Amino acid sequence: MSSPSFWLDSLGPIERRPPLDGDREADVAIAGGGYTGLWTAYYLAKAAPQTRIVVVDAEYCGFGASGRNGGWASGLFPVSEARLSRRFGPGAAAAMTRALEDTVDEVGRVTAAEGIDCDYAKGGVISLARNPVQLRRARRDPGFVDAGEARARCAAEGVLGGVYSEHCAALHPAKLVRGLAETVERLGVTIHEGTRVEQIKTGQIKTGRGTLRAAHVVRALEGYTAGLAGHRRDLAPVYSLMIVTEPLPAEFWQRAGLARRETFTDERRLVIYGQRTADDRLAFGGRGAPYHFGSRVRPKYDLVPGVFEALRATLTDLFGIDPPIAYRWGGPLGIPRDWMPSVGLRDGIGWAGGYVGDGVAAANLAGRTLADLILGRDSDLTALPWVNHRSRRWEPEPARWLGINAGLRATALLDALDRRRAA
Incomplete structure (x- = not known):
């Protein structure tokens, strides 16, 4: 195997984008070139084309779970609707379920509109x-x-x-993540691969190749979050x-x-x-x-x-x-410790993840939600119960x-x- 999965290997050799070369400023800086980071960049670029968006990844877009998963874009959520209802109320729980179910179709809509051929088939x-x-x-x-x-x-x-x-589609995950990376680049987003994030704090992402300074920074590292300074017990x-x-x-x-x-x-x-x-x-x-x-x-x-x-x-x-x-x-x-995925924005730092293996569709919903939060828009998405949820640390x-x-x-x-x- 020349890459971490069949999906990635089926696309042929990976040509890495240039790494970050020194300090840089942006409006939004995103750590992680998987589904969460790229969907966030996509919806921000579509809603506010003038926004300067920079994505950095330690390896290349799709190296992590986004290029290795089972290819289920599903409406599944690791916390049951009954448990959500007990904690947040039946209305909020039902809204969370509907939002994820609708997201399965949103993934199909966007990939078709953007010409991302990811073998999408909604068979349930x-x-x-x-x-x-x-x-x-x-x-x-x-x-x-x-x-x-x-x-x-x-x-x-x-x-x-x-x-x-019916709320599930099969797809080729690496075709989706690589196609999404190409799409956001066409929209003006800059991607630096081979750029490992060392620290995230308000206003900056510090990497081994320079510091990205931005009004908003986003942590989108999912299974690699524990390797980030100060986050070993988060996920x-x-x-x-x-x-x-x-x-x-x-x-x-x-x-x-x-x-x-x-x-x-x-x-x-x-x-x-x-x-x-x-x-x-x-x-x-x-x-x-x-x-x-x-x-x-x-x-x-x-x-x-x-x-x-x-x-x-x-x-x-x-x-x-x-x-x-x-x-x-x-x-x-x-x-996460309570199996509850979350998306949020506090003190200029956005985050999303903890999908417990059901992240193909959920990352799209998280990206749309982060775009609304960063742009200061109140929406049905920003009112969902996973927004600004904080799980107890492990x-x-x-x-x-x-x-x-x-x-x-x-x-x-x-x-x-x-x-x-x-x-």
Whole structure:
């Protein structure tokens, strides 16, 4: 592999943009060239074309989660609507749900309008129930569908029912992030790659290659936030790993379904996620890799053979095949202590993230919200309950390492118990 994911590698060699070369002034300076930073730049540039916007990234646009994820632009939010309702009221909770669901369509609208060919296909998401315990869980969801309808969307082995939502689109994540970077450059945004951020404070982003000074600065580092001075306990970098098969034959797809490129998962507790790619591969991922002491992020953590084998075995269990695997990769995502993503602006410093793995659409919503906040516009978006939310910081080590890894182990054990009960 010459890059961190199949998605990025499929685009060919990455040509980096020039790094920052000395101190510079801007109106808005953005740390992070992933979805959050680029969507923020996009909506600011569209709303206020005269704004001087500079984006910096330690590697290149899409190097992080934006170029490695499962390609689900979903209306999912890691905090349930019921929990949001208890804390913020039913109206605010419903508004958050509607805003994310509408965002799935917004991503499709903008990519079409800007000519970003990212293989966008809004087929929805099907969560399969494949044992009686999972079926009982699925029946409690308003989106419950019977076995026939679930199998019509994804004909995995042993499907008893499922939960379907139309609010999800499959896409090629690296095509989206690289296309978005090219789009904002056409709108006048400056991007500097190979420029590592060392410190963010009011009025400036300090990098190893100079200081960016701006009236507004934005932190959009997601899983890499813990590497920033003063932010080690803000978001825990937890790894999600993926595999992708070689293109599969037409007879497999005639049996397996996913005719509208529905994204798919099942009702187990430990997250799995998959999609049928535009070139007829299965791209499939899941959690289970350990959290690393001190919130460390290292390239070697992207590759965990045991997790890759578990993902391959899960595909075999789901579809009754032993597929040829073309790529294996992984990367960190950001998890806040209360699992509540946030977007906000205080004292000239904007931030967004903590998406817990559901950031493809949420980052677009965050970008639109940050644009409104920076421009001083009161809107429906700036009134959403995640705006200016502050999560409690993670515990110091070793409590953080013990707690997160114990949670991962307990989740896997509960799934194993469900399987034994169903046997």
